[in-house]
Amino acid sequence: MATIRLMGIDPGSRITGYGIINIEGLYKIHVASGCIRTTNSSLFPERLKTIFEKLTVIIRIHKPTEVAVERVFVHHRNPDSALKLGQARGAALCAVVMAGLPISEYAPRAVKQAVVGDGAADKTQVNHMIQLLLHLSEAPPTDAADALAVAICHGHTRQTRQRLMEAITLVGR
Amino acid sequence: MATIRLMGIDPGSRITGYGIINIEGLYKIHVASGCIRTTNSSLFPERLKTIFEKLTVIIRIHKPTEVAVERVFVHHRNPDSALKLGQARGAALCAVVMAGLPISEYAPRAVKQAVVGDGAADKTQVNHMIQLLLHLSEAPPTDAADALAVAICHGHTRQTRQRLMEAITLVGR
Numbered sequence: 619m620a621t622i623r624l625m626g627i628d629p630g631s632r633i634t635g636y637g638i639i640n641i642e643g644l645y646k647i648h649v650a651s652g653c654i655r656t657t658n659s660s661l662f663p664e665r666l667k668t669i670f671e672k673l674t675v676i677i678r679i680h681k682p683t684e685v686a687v688e689r690v691f692v693h694h695r696n697p698d699s700a701l702k703l704g705q706a707r708g709a710a711l712c713a714v715v716m717a718g719l720p721i722s723e724y725a726p727r728a729v730k731q732a733v734v735g736d737g738a739a740d741k742t743q744v745n746h747m748i749q750l751l752l753h754l755s756e757a758p759p760t761d762a763a764d765a766l767a768v769a770i771c772h773g774h775t776r777q778t779r780q781r782l783m784e785a786i787t788l789v790g791r
Numbered sequence: 792m793a794t795i796r797l798m799g800i801d802p803g804s805r806i807t808g809y810g811i812i813n814i815e816g817l818y819k820i821h822v823a824s825g826c827i828r829t830t831n832s833s834l835f836p837e838r839l840k841t842i843f844e845k846l847t848v849i850i851r852i853h854k855p856t857e858v859a860v861e862r863v864f865v866h867h868r869n870p871d872s873a874l875k876l877g878q879a880r881g882a883a884l885c886a887v888v889m890a891g892l893p894i895s896e897y898a899p900r901a902v903k904q905a906v907v908g909d910g911a912a913d914k915t916q917v918n919h920m921i922q923l924l925l926h927l928s929e930a931p932p933t934d935a936a937d938a939l940a941v942a943i944c945h946g947h948t949r950q951t952r953q954r955l956m957e958a959i960t961l962v963g964r
Contacts, residue, residue, distance in 0.1 A: 692874045703877065704881060705878070715839060
């Protein structure tokens, strides 16, 4: 059975989480995850450079073939923090598209539904399920867990899509 | 007298303006300006790729040594448009920092003050003065004019700073 390597990213202006998993049939295997901290510089453009450069290196090392991010809902945010988040997100998405990888976006509810089975689950539940699903010896940092969660969500979605396509092909015979 | 080549950028999620000028003593000479249109794709990551790639090429061709952008004030914007603008801005700033160039930010009032002599000037006045100052045969598109305006503002500021430094050195002798 072919192994698919997926990457999830949770961009932020201070911390950007990333998580890489292998999908092997029904199994999900943790490959790598962590946080890119951008508090190295008070200069905002330098922070964007850190996000872009580090993600480019991580993609080059682990070679995922597809990337997923959470869709952002900004209704309740103030415009200034939305601008800052947007800039970090722009740098992260740039690193992905410049590496030639496709990006899928998922609503936060869909991610929670895929990981916990409940679209209204809280962060602790998501984190706990990530640890269980990926057989991690300890709970990952929140931003890394969020990135792994969106990668798992993408894995579910593409498997469901694949099975549907197979079913359609069988019916069409 | 040494020639300094400056670039101004006016990032936007649909149109990103750019303008490149030479500063030769008191003279400002138009080198290139234009708009990067990102309506080529309905996919947002593709738009970010267009901004990043085109700015990278423009920087490689014209070799500016410093870059200036307008500071964004988002108080009156809705968070969703602030997020979109932020993403476009993130892609543009990434192209600049990855080219190893320093970025200066200027408040919109400072830009208008530098170009028109009035911090409350409107877009038409800015556009008209850009045409006059750079001896352009016709008015540039709005986004290109805004980019040229912030480049001119940066040119003024660095000249003033340089003269102050010279004066301090003379006094110090």
